[in-house]
Amino acid sequence: MAVGSNDCCPTAGQEDDRIYESVKYYYGKVLSTSKDLKTSACTASGRPHQLVMDIIKRVPAEVVDKFYGCGAPLPLGIRGLRVLDLGSGSGRDCYVCASLVGPSGRVTGIDMTEKQLEVSRRHAAGFCKEVGYPESNMTFVQGHIEYLDKAGIEDESVDLVISNCVVNLSPDKARVLQEAYRVLAPGGEFYFSDVYCDRRLPAKVQKDEVLWGECISGALYVEDFRRLAHAAGFTDPRVLSSAPIEVHDAGMRRVLGNAKFYSITYRLFKLPDLLETLCEDYGQVATYKGTIEGHEHGYALDDHHFLETGKPMLVCGNTAAMLGEGNMSWLAPHFQVVGDRSVHYGLFDCSGSIASAQPSSPPAVCGAGSCC
Secondary structure (H helix, E strand, C coil): CCCCCCCCCCCHHHHHHHHHHHHHHHHHHHCCCHHHCCECHHHCCCCCCHHHHHHHCCCCHHHHHCCCCCCCCCCCCCCCCEEEEECCCCCHHHHHHHHHHCCCCEEEEEECCHHHHHHHHHCHHHHHHHCCCCCCCEEEEECCCCCCCCCCCCCCCEEEEEEECCHHHCCCHHHHHHHHHHHEEEEEEEEEEEEEECCCCCHHHHCCHHHHHCCCCCCEEHHHHHHHHHHHCCCCCEEEEEEECCECCHHHHHHHCCCCEEEEEEEEECCCCCCCCCCECCCEEEEECCCCCCCCCEEEEECCEEEEECCCEEECHHHHHHHCHHHCCCCHHHEEEECCCCCCCCECCCCCCCCCCCCCCCCCCCECCECC
16 A cells, blocks of 8 residues: 555555545536436346335425436335435335334435535435424434445344445445444345346546546456455345446447446345355255235345245245344344254255246356355
8 A cells, every 4th residue: 555645656545535535526516416327336136116106206306317226126026124225315215115114214425516415415304204203213424335345334133234336436445344244233135136247347437527427437247245244244145137338428338448347236245154165955945925015926036036925935045044043143033034043955056057047037056155
């Protein structure tokens, strides 16, 4: 790490500050609405669930217009949970979660851009009054997502961390993951969408300020992301959905060459005593109860684990943990998991014959280290 200070060789701290200021300028002053973006990074993951869409229709127009996310990292069935949104921006996802968690739940948004926070705060009380709450269940704080501690977010104080196309904008993604892990309660989850690349980007691309603002320069090589997740304690990252990103600007395409970008929604569970580095077979069976509104007929844990309501499925130890083994996961009320880890049968077969994929998904193949 560089030390000292001069214009030619900035320190790591100076480089971080440059990125912060560039991002704040781009999202605070350059962009007026999502229509000003030069790529599809903020619109790549398709249509959210209809229940989410119905809530978005009730969110104030100013909040929606200044939303720059790249997916819909908004799980259903979260009533009563404590939610933290990293890089909440104008607050659209916080408003949706405020409706989903109900008056007994809490939603906190953290963002470093004051102009975005002004928008999110302006409408919060009115929205909560409209949905029938006695008071607002939303709080918005200014801060950096790498330093949740400095923003007053305590250890194990939230059940669900979400983020929508923001982690790529951070100059210290390892610390973002470490902080997310720290603030999650055991059994909680980091459920988020972001931009990833099929390779490591060259330095000249990483320093392009417009490409940073467009969520391209900061895109992690997907395998590097998995390594950082493992190091933070998220042993088994699961992909829920993935979509290619289109770069519309011809000049950007020339700079980026053959690099391919994707919007991916990941699920990272904090289950420190249960998750293993490989999919192990303990003969466990999980059954979905059909109790999550909007998922009455089945539930997709990830892109190749779809559990039909009432139909038992043989699952690996990690999947059993995520679905509620030991009643630790926040999903536990919605699943019945039968079996324990007293007998081990070797590696779990993730070839697709056992782990049912959704009808439109290709057969699952067990990756190096997990079911995803």
